[in-house]
Amino acid sequence: MTLASLAAELGVSRTTVSNAYNRPDQLSPELRKRVLETARRLGYPGPDPVARSLRTRKAGAVGLLLTENLSYAFRDPAAIGVLEGLALACEDAGVGLHLVPASPGRDDVAAVHRAGVDGFVVYSVPDDDPHLGAVLARPVPTVIIDQPRIEGVDRVGPDDTTAVTALAEHIIQLGHRQVGVLCMRLARDRNDGFAYLDRQQSAHFHVQRARLEALAKAFAKVGVDWSTVPVVERFEHTVDDGAAAARHLLDAHPQVTALICTSDILALGALAEANRRGLRVPADLTVTGFDGIAEAERAGLTTVHQPVLEKGRAAGKLLLSSGDHVKPRIITLNTQLRIGTTSAPPRTMEQHWFGP
């Protein structure tokens, strides 16, 4: 059954049948009723969506590219928040959200080519991601969330530099000079261990790079040589990995008084590890995160909150309002330093205050 065969059956033109579905005001109610009834009787399911899309040049869906194991997207509360916000924006506009199957491993870009969508949202991928390249090659609008920064492409994200600088100043003000850092993956190759300056500076994930740079700059101001600061990178982004990274760092640098983590998930792991080694937080060790996920707030983590749901929603709105703009649009989201109960002056400072 097709629209044409139904029209033939009815003895009307295809236009009439099409109008019965798409422009009810273009034909008499009786005729329309007759068309619809005959369609039901004959089992015609209505106009084929793909053929309609081809004709109207509208797919009615936006693609979401997140080059990661899907498990990541559904396990990280921050990512879920972004997804939810984006889904809400799509729902408002009545368009579908098409998750592009792009595993990080297999560089199979075909899925991007195959996606019938009117635009793409790209969420936090490395700047050398081949899927990203495929997306940008498609003649549809694109909005990038967080990273990378691409000249001429719309983007939504926080100002990582400002946010992390505020956090660093808080830690510095507390008196910490012996700090360590746990960060997420810096490139597509796996490196579960220390990340030295060259790797930090050549990181393919802009967000991580910006956060590390902001930390380096802030600590340099108070005389800390960043090349001496231990930074441990972790490929996977889970609480357990955060704990393992913390262990790795503290084993090698027990003198560290503050652990700065570039995400709450890692920080929660660090808290677990501190607990495991009998370190009291914040008395013996300060731990900070980034994102402001609910679980972190419940744990009292000192962190930088960012409005993740708003981030996804803003990206969706931006994408869906494309067309009436020329210059690329950048939306910078407000972040907020939230001082919890996991940061305090280092022990040595307390000893100063209270005497030995």
Add this chain to the structure above:
Amino acid sequence: MTLASLAAELGVSRTTVSNAYNRPDQLSPELRKRVLETARRLGYPGPDPVARSLRTRKAGAVGLLLTENLSYAFRDPAAIGVLEGLALACEDAGVGLHLVPASPGRDDVAAVHRAGVDGFVVYSVPDDDPHLGAVLARPVPTVIIDQPRIEGVDRVGPDDTTAVTALAEHIIQLGHRQVGVLCMRLARDRNDGFAYLDRQQSAHFHVQRARLEALAKAFAKVGVDWSTVPVVERFEHTVDDGAAAARHLLDAHPQVTALICTSDILALGALAEANRRGLRVPADLTVTGFDGIAEAERAGLTTVHQPVLEKGRAAGKLLLSSGDHVKPRIITLNTQLRIGTTSAPPRTMEQHWFGP
């Protein structure tokens, strides 16, 4: 730029250009290279996915219908698990996952018609959902997760009756006879309050209905008249709503010794409310859930665990392996009663044991 104009530019046929993209073995490497290079130079982005889909009759995506506020899907860990499993199955098969924008309020079924997909997964909708009707009217395979049960349609889900019966027997064996129930919405209309027998029995959500029926049957066996058992329904499915529902129930029926909740989320709310009123769990009140989400296990909740990720994945696999079967396939997932620290004999029993 289209495939045709590129072919014209190159002085070759459209077939050749098409083959350059889709069947590299059908033309000489040199010619292919020339085609691809010219394409890049002229900014031809490759075959249009929609046109290709029309021609090949393959959209390369599966639709997901969940008639709910999207916020629900992204806030309930059980739903996220299903989503993740389904996404994994899609990723394995290299097909996209198209979230259909179907708000519960607006009965706008158009989004279902517009979705260019090769099949649908329907997750837990009421049996009278109009979107579901639209899905079933489309000539593509469909798999339903959890509910409703539709004759002739593939389905994946747990055996709620067996699972809840085991749970009920546990509670009964502990000695509880004065029980109360918190359940999720029973129909599309909002009813935040008591749900009496007629509403329970006419519930449009099969899962809730089956669970209530199983409870009724199990308690009837030990002489409890189910019509005297307070059941509080809640339209929204959040921890806060669970707490409010528990308050509602306990205010009216303080003699209740066990609160049986049809989901972990509601149960977590009930725990919070018990805590608020100074009731010790399980000494003063037994609380049970359903689902086995991580947070519940962390809280030591007595619950029925179901493999949510597996549920989503199984549904995806089923859908993607359609075609080579005739009879509808039903996959029943194993559930597991997990007795935690929130269930114990009622106080009156203890008094029996230890004397007054």
Add this chain to the structure above:
DNA sequence: TTGAAAGCGCTAACAA
């Protein structure tokens, strides 16, 4: 290895 021809199923000018 390449090309010609024939649609996939639909919508939107425009004309009647």
Add this chain to the structure above:
DNA sequence: TTGTTAGCGCTTTCAA
């Protein structure tokens, strides 16, 4: 109010 005409951009027999 209805019909005619002309594609949307592509793939796929089939024949050369």
